[in-house]
Amino acid sequence: DAGITQSPRHKVTETGTPVTLRCHQTENHRYMYWYRQDPGHGLRLIHYSYGVKDTDKGEVSDGYSVSRSKTEDFLLTLESATSSQTSVYFCAISGSGDTDTQYFGPGTRLTVL
Amino acid sequence: DAKTTQPPSMDCAEGRAANLPCNHSTISGNEYVYWYRQIHSQGPQYIIHGLKNNETNEMASLIITEDRKSSTLILPHATLRDTAVYYCIVRVVGAGGTSYGKLTFGQGTILTVHP
Numbered sequence: 001d002a003g004i005t006q007s008p009r010h011k012v013t014e015t016g017t018p019v020t021l022r023c024h025q026t027e028n029h030r031y032m033y034w035y036r037q038d039p040g041h042g043l044r045l046i047h048y049s050y051g052v053k054d055t056d057k058g059e060v061s062d063g064y065s066v067s068r069s070k071t072e073d074f075l076l077t078l079e080s081a082t083s084s085q086t087s088v089y090f091c092a093i094s095g096s097g098d099t100d101t102q103y104f105g106p107g108t109r110l111t112v113l
Numbered sequence: 114d115a116k117t118t119q120p121p122s123m124d125c126a127e128g129r130a131a132n133l134p135c136n137h138s139t140i141s142g143n144e145y146v147y148w149y150r151q152i153h154s155q156g157p158q159y160i161i162h163g164l165k166n167n168e169t170n171e172m173a174s175l176i177i178t179e180d181r182k183s184s185t186l187i188l189p190h191a192t193l194r195d196t197a198v199y200y201c202i203v204r205v206v207g208a209g210g211t212s213y214g215k216l217t218f219g220q221g222t223i224l225t226v227h228p
Binding site: 042090103 | 147
């Protein structure tokens with residue numbers, strides 16, 4: 001399995017509080033991604049990064065920000081969590097070029113009360 | 114990315130081959146066929162991918178029709194641990210730079226392997 005860890009694995013928080021999820025990789029891959037998974041919607045891309053300090057929005061980026069100060073870490077921040085952000089969050093990584101298969105982390109289950 | 118169509122569910126007996134079909138009739142010449150699976154509560158797991166030739170690895174085989182409009186994922190000897198949701202995805206590979214090959218997950222096929 002690709003060396004991807006996510007922390008925390010489970011979190012319960014209250015509406016209006018800031019939350020940061022961390023994705024850490026040991027593969028030295030260039031690309032990193034944050035997805036959320038909700039019943040009836042499959043996986044949807046939130047943000048992705050194509051290098052250190054280089055990020056871009058995915059299809060459901062409102063209410064989320066990201067940062068990547070090192071190749072191995074990609075942080076997802078909910079500035080002010082809302083109940084609609086209750087979800088399972090997955091991080092993924094990929095190389096580049098013809099070998100850019102995405103490999104996924106174990107996920108973080110976030111509950112916003 | 115091209116849209117894919119998969120049956121919502123399938124059953125398979127343990128030890129038998131599981132053949133999961135996927136239709137992707139609008140696939141473009143530069144789009145690959147990818148298969149992932151997701152076991153309950155875990156992250157999606159990459160299985161295999163191909164462009165136009167059949168592919169095999171330690172997990173599965175991928176058969177792509179000559180016109181590339183459909184494909185079949187084959188798990189040669191299914192086990193109870195293969196019970197999962199299987200996703201067929203078509204995507205562009207190697208966009209590079211600031212782009213990426215978008216990975217769009219549909220509803221997939223729920224494969225249940227029974228004893």
